[in-house]
Amino acid sequence: MNLPIPSPMASDTSAFAAGAAYVDGVYMPLSEARIPVTDWGYRRSDVVYDVVSVWDGSFFRIDDHLKRFRASMEFSRLVPAESDDDIRAILHKLVALAGLREAYVAMDCVRGRPAPGTQYHPKNARPYLIAYAIPFIWLMKPEIIERGAHMVIASTPRIPESSVNARAKNFHWADMTAALFEADEQGADNPILLDAAGNVTEGPGYNVFCITNGVVATPDRNVLGGITRLSVIELCAELGLPCEVRDVSVEELRDADEILVSSTAGGPIGVSRLDGRILNNDRPGPLTQKLRETYWEKRKQGWHGEPVDYTTV
Ligand SMILES: Cc1ncc(COP(=O)(O)O)c(C=O)c1O
Known part of the structure; x- marks a missing residue:
């Protein structure tokens, strides 16, 4: 499809300083972006999404994000008018309109009505x-990332993938949300959710890894x-760290030498406490730090x- 012509506001870059949006063919300042209250994206959570980061003026793994977004849409039978090439061009234009060197760039496909x-x-x-x-969002405040996150195991189990496909974002x-409140009520920063059998799954906005005797493991x-x-996983291979993708029991997580989480909103982030147990002298572990430094x-x-491509505006 031909990309839609930007709305007149598009030439006024200052209007985009807080962020730039694209809704169903039209570019606008973020503050003007709306969806109708009757949209099933809102009324039924009938929407899939993805988030790609921009750091130092560069998208990270945009091909992988576009591929995952398309797979999520296909799984949910959501077919927008835009091709992957269109979406790529739209994302470039949005970052250019907002004039951001570090950005959180979201794409949603909503059902409509x-x-x-x-x-x-x-x-x-x-x-x-x-x-x-919009400007880059950190999963946690920088001082928490620095000292290591304080995590709890939530009593709320993760919704089973037989009901909602976790691979379709x-x-x-x-x-x-229930788990986030649980963590907060216990004075912790963030939760980790288990499945009904007591295996580790993930948390709000992140995957989970643990490291025991130099071996890294993450649930599949x-x-x-x-x-x-x-x-x-790629960095582990590069650094010569064995990495296993398999079931991880809650006992394995509790006994691990190191725990880290991974997210577009911050990269690999160390955990320094789990349910009050102190790991690594209350700091992110050494292999976690190595992974984090190498990533950035x-x-x-x-x-x-x-x-x-900042020349698109
Ligand atoms: C439920 C969930 N798991 C894991 C992640 C981490 O995925 P990514 O590394 O692609 O940001 C996210 C990101 O938002 C998420 O929402």
């Missing part, structure tokens, strides 16, 4: 694309295929990077 007069069924809706670029966050079931998780060092060098 079944056309009036038709059966009230999602097949009768016209899905559409929403995207926006979705808005079914009731379990995550009931989790999103995180792009940062993939990056950590390589990103600075353009690893899996695609420079933002």
Whole structure:
């Protein structure tokens, strides 16, 4: 498809300083972006999404994010008008409009609303694309990342993937939201959720790794295929650390030497406490730090990077 012509506001870059958005074919300042209250994206969480980061003027693994976004859409039978090439061009333009060197760039495909007069069924809706670029968001405050996150195991289990496919990045966050409140009520920063059998899954916005006797392990079931998780797995290979992708029991997590989480919103982040147990003298562990430093060092060098085209505006 031909990309839509930017709205008149697009030439006034200052209006985009807080962020730039694209809603169903039209560019606008973030503050003007809306969806109708009747949209199933809102009323039914009938939406899939992805988030790619920009650091130092460069997208990270944008191909992987576009591929995952398309797979999430296909799984949910959401087909927007835009091709992957269109979406890539839109994301570049949004970052350029907002004038950001470090950005959090989201893309959503919402169901829309079944056309009036038709059966009230999602097949009768016209899905559409929403995207926006805003200043980079850290998963946790920098001082927490520095000292290591204080985590708890949530009593709320992760919704089973037999009910909601965790690999299709979705808005079914009731379990995550309950777990976030649990962590807060216990004075912790963030939760880790288990499945019904007591295996580790993930947390709100991140995958989980543990390290025992130099061996790294991360769960494979009931989790999103995180792009940062993939990056950590690649870094382990590069650093000569064995990394196993398999079930991880809660006992293994509790006894681990090191724990880390991985997210687009911050890369690999160390955990210094789990349910009050202190790990590594209350700091992120040494292998975690190595992974974290290598991740950011390589990103600075353009690893899996695609420079933002700032000439599009
Ligand atoms: C549930 C969940 N798991 C894992 C992740 C981490 O994925 P990524 O590394 O692609 O950001 C996210 C990211 O938002 C998430 O929402």
